[in-house]
Structure formats: C-alpha cells, structure tokens
Amino acid sequence: MTQTHLAIILQTTPPANDFMDVIVLAILSVVVIILAGMTGRVNMGFQVPGFPRPLSSERKEILRKHFPFYKQLTPNRRKRFEQKVQYFIHVKEFIPRQIPKVTEEMKVLISACAVQLTFGYPKVFLSHFKRILVYPDNYYSTINQTYHKGEVNPRLRAIVLSWKAFVAGYFNSKDGRNLGLHEMAHALRLENLITNAEFNFLDEEVLQHWQFLADQEMANIANGNSTMFRDYAATNPDEFFSVAVENFFERPKKFKSLMPNLYAILVLLLKQDPINPV
The missing domain is CATH 1.10.472.150 (Glucose-regulated metallo-peptidase M90, N-terminal domain)
Incomplete structure (x- = not known):
C-alpha cells in the first residue's frame, strides 16, 4: 500500500469518538421511543411486554x-x-x-x-x-x-x-x-x-384527625342529628368512610357547606378536591 492510499483511508475513516457518539445517540433514541410508548405518549403499534397499550x-x-x-x-x-x-x-x-x-x-x-x-x-x-x-x-x-x-x-x-x-x-x-x-x-x-x-400510603396524622371527626358525626347520626349522611354510615368506621366518600364525590358542595372540617380532612386524605378538580 502506498503512502497516498494510506492517507486517503485515514481521511475517510470517521474518528472513533464520532462513531461512538452516533451509537450512543441511536441507543438513546430507541430508549426515548420505547419510554414514550410505555407511558402512553406515543402509540407504537405494538405492545411492550409487561406494559399496557395506551x-x-x-x-x-x-x-x-x-x-x-x-x-x-x-x-x-x-x-x-x-x-x-x-x-x-x-x-x-x-x-x-x-x-x-x-x-x-x-x-x-x-x-x-x-x-x-x-x-x-x-x-x-x-x-x-x-x-x-x-x-x-x-x-x-x-x-x-x-x-x-x-x-x-x-x-x-x-x-x-x-x-x-x-x-x-x-x-x-x-x-x-x-x-x-x-x-x-x-x-x-x-x-x-x-x-x-x-x-x-394514607397519612397517619390526617387519618387520626379524620377518625376523631368521624366519631363525632357517627354519634350525631345515632342520635338523629345528622343532615348529611344516611343512617347506615353509623354502622362502623369503615362504613362511615365509604358513605362519606360517596357524598364527597356526588355532593361535594353540600358536604363542604354542612361539614367543612370533615370535608377538608377528606380532601387531604384523598389528595384531591371534587369542587376544584383541576
């Protein structure tokens, strides 16, 4: 091989660093596409094993x-x-x-x-x-x-x-x-x-505050003094919570108006407010 031929080869062969940059960029592009598909941002037309379709x-x-x-x-x-x-x-x-x-x-x-x-x-x-x-x-x-x-x-x-x-x-x-x-x-x-x-996952301090207020309202229901929840809510703390959740989502404005403290604690507990859902 002549020196001229060797010089031509050296000039046309991409540097190793440039070649690695291309490989890394290609890998990153594939990863981004897969992640986009897995999160539902892009419908790739096929399902990644272990992840749902959008x-x-x-x-x-x-x-x-x-x-x-x-x-x-x-x-x-x-x-x-x-x-x-x-x-x-x-x-x-x-x-x-x-x-x-x-x-x-x-x-x-x-x-x-x-x-x-x-x-x-x-x-x-x-x-x-x-x-x-x-x-x-x-x-x-x-x-x-x-x-x-x-x-x-x-x-x-x-x-x-x-x-x-x-x-x-x-x-x-x-x-x-x-x-x-x-x-x-x-x-x-x-x-x-x-x-x-x-x-x-539910905040323990907020739960304790919730139970304190719930006990008071369960007593009101038992004494016929509740204007918000049906009698079944006084069955036990679990049923009270479930009935409260029903009213929280279906009648939030009335709930907040009649029981502002209990409503505010449920907002903290569920980390959302149906009155202001955005």
Whole structure:
C-alpha cells in the first residue's frame, strides 16, 4: 500500500469518538421511543411486554359518554386518568358471574371508578385486589345467607359488584349513593393496611384527625342529628368512610357547606378536591 492510499483511508475513516457518539445517540433514541410508548405518549403499534397499550379511542369514547368525572378534567389530567385506567384494566382479572362476559364498557367504567377514588395517588392501584367479579344484579352470598349489591373480600383478593347497582350509582349522581365508590373506598382502606408495595400510603396524622371527626358525626347520626349522611354510615368506621366518600364525590358542595372540617380532612386524605378538580 502506498503512502497516498494510506492517507486517503485515514481521511475517510470517521474518528472513533464520532462513531461512538452516533451509537450512543441511536441507543438513546430507541430508549426515548420505547419510554414514550410505555407511558402512553406515543402509540407504537405494538405492545411492550409487561406494559399496557395506551388507552384506545374506543375506551376513551366510553369515558367521554358515561363518566362525568373524566369529562371535567383538564387535557393533561385526562391523559393521566387514561393511563391509570388502562393500567388498572391491564393488571386486574375481570370475572363474569351469571353473565356471558365482562364487556369493554364494564371494564372501563369499573376501572374509572377505582381511578376516580385513587386519582390523588398516582402509584396506588389497589394491588392486593387482583380480581373484579361482576354480577348482573344483586347476588346471593352463601357465607352470610343474604343478598348483596357488592362487597370486598381481602381473603379472596376480590372486589365484587352488581352491574345494575353500579350503573344506578352513576346514573343518579346527586343522591350520595354510589355502589362503585362505596366498595372501592372499602378496598382503599384495606389496601392501606395490607403489607405490600402500596402499604401505608394514607397519612397517619390526617387519618387520626379524620377518625376523631368521624366519631363525632357517627354519634350525631345515632342520635338523629345528622343532615348529611344516611343512617347506615353509623354502622362502623369503615362504613362511615365509604358513605362519606360517596357524598364527597356526588355532593361535594353540600358536604363542604354542612361539614367543612370533615370535608377538608377528606380532601387531604384523598389528595384531591371534587369542587376544584383541576
């Protein structure tokens, strides 16, 4: 090889540093694209193993038509809501009971209900409860030999719902009765106590303040002096919390007007305010 040929080769071969820069840039580009797809910012047309797809246009349409909480959110918060709904659907097993299958509408709206309650906690998905059992109507429990509209069973890691009662809860959104929110509130309280990745997320000091005010209101209900909650709320602290959650989302202005301190504590506890959802 002549010196002239060697000089030409040296001039046309890219420096090692430049070559490595190209490789690093290419790797970073691939990582960014994958992360964008995993977070739902870009629909890549395929699914990354272990991660859900972005919420489909069909599922978004279900939310737009049937879920008022979603419709009042800002565009950025809608995106967050969609991501949580999709992940909830992805990680739960929806099991039909006395119906042929759990439909897309059922999956989306039940998941949206759970996300509505946990929206202030981006990393809380009620992970202990792996199964969502859906009945068409009230169902008979062989355990306590009575009919139920819904229940939460931590031993079976299941949330059980009557679809008819679930729909009725959102159809009349101003009466302070919502089966879905009621049962999800039970699951939330239990999730906070069960040792797992989502353990102990509710602020202990706020919980203590909540219980102090709740005990006072339960006494008012027992004495017939409550103008906000139905009598069932006085059954025990767990039922009081669930009934309070129903009213928190369905009648927030009345709740705040009649019980400003209790309402303010629930805002802190759930890290959201239905009156000012943005």
